[in-house]
Amino acid sequence: MNKFNILFLICLCPFVLVAQKKKKQDYTIQKVDKIALDGSLTEWKDKLYNPESEFWSFGVGTDGVKLYVAVRIKDDMLQREALRNGIFVNVSYNEKKKEGAKLLFPFVDRERLRALGQDEDLNVHNIKNELLNSVRGYQISGFSRVVDGLLSFDNTYGIHAVAHFDDKNELVYESEIPLDLIHFKSDKIAVQLGINTQFFQMKKLVDSRNRPSNVQIYGASPTGPVIKNSYKEETMIWLLGNIK
Numbered sequence: 001m002n003k004f005n006i007l008f009l010i011c012l013c014p015f016v017l018v019a020q021k022k023k024k025q026d027y028t029i030q031k032v033d034k035i036a037l038d039g040s041l042t043e044w045k046d047k048l049y050n051p052e053s054e055f056w057s058f059g060v061g062t063d064g065v066k067l068y069v070a071v072r073i074k075d076d077m078l079q080r081e082a083l084r085n086g087i088f089v090n091v092s093y094n095e096k097k098k099e100g101a102k103l104l105f106p107f108v109d110r111e112r113l114r115a116l117g118q119d120e121d122l123n124v125h126n127i128k129n130e131l132l133n134s135v136r137g138y139q140i141s142g143f144s145r146v147v148d149g150l151l152s153f154d155n156t157y158g159i160h161a162v163a164h165f166d167d168k169n170e171l172v173y174e175s176e177i178p179l180d181l182i183h184f185k186s187d188k189i190a191v192q193l194g195i196n197t198q199f200f201q202m203k204k205l206v207d208s209r210n211r212p213s214n215v216q217i218y219g220a221s222p223t224g225p226v227i228k229n230s231y232k233e234e235t236m237i238w239l240l241g242n243i244k
Contacts, residue, residue: 025049025237027060028240028241029061029191029242030061032047032062033063035061035174035176037162039164039173039174041072044059044070047070049237053233054075055074055075055078055232055235056072056078056195056235058070058193058237060089060193060241062179062243064179064244065178065180066178067176067191067243069175069176069191070174071171071174072170072171072173073171073173073195077230078195078197078235079128080128081195081196083106083131086195087104088193088196089102089177089192089193090191090192091177091189091192093182093186093189094185095186095188097238099142101143103140103159103161104140105161105163105175106163107135107138108135109136128165128171129165136150137151137152138153140159144183145157146159146181157178158177158178159178160175161175162175184243187242188241188242188243190238191239191240193236193237193239194234195235197231197235199229199231200235200236203227
């Protein structure tokens with residue numbers, strides 16, 4: 001299999017599988033302390049939600065100073081989507097489930113993907129690590145004291161994230177976000193966490209088009225196309241909790 005086909009498979013999202021989704025669960029932001037951002041998830045052993053899942057497990061915690069996020073992805077296709085489009089953390093400014101301060105990582109830009117496809121020396125047997133090594137920074141937006149865009153790994157704001165494959169070939173992710181970089185309107189907040197799958201992106205697009213407007217056409221359907229998630233579990237969740 002050539003490099004182009006491998007990269008194509010990395011970017012491909014399977015919309016052909018449709019399965020019954022589990023009932024939605026309520027998730028909370030936990031109190032944590034002494035979290036080391038080393039990608040081992042040692043401090044998260046009893047704090048990860050969904051630990052028995054064949055797809056992914058996750059946790060969000062705070063020590064009152066920083067917000068910490070941990071993710072473990074087992075499913076191969078979900079790993080590909082995470083490498084292609086990133087894992088996102090969206091911190092709402094209050095307890096409402098809305099857009100706020102966002103961190104996206106890992107993220108390989110389109111130009112870099114094209115360059116990888118043309119690289120004759122690319123190790124096709126280690127394509128996932130090649131993609132991880134191609135990430136150049138963090139995509140951020142909505143922070144009060146940080147400019148939107150690509151943020152360097154060596155930034156002085158204290159925003160950091162790591163991702164790597166462990167000895168089980170599972171994608172392990174950790175990130176930390178200083179709370180003082182976000183202009184909160186309440187001590188109660190909501191955090192949206194997920195893999196930036198093609199399904200999630202298309203759903204956001206369809207939802208935005210289906211928002212009520214003042215102009216309606218007689219006889220027109222108020223709803224758009226129905227999009228099916230290819231995974232048996234939700235790959236985006238909300239967590240609620242206090243930052244103090």
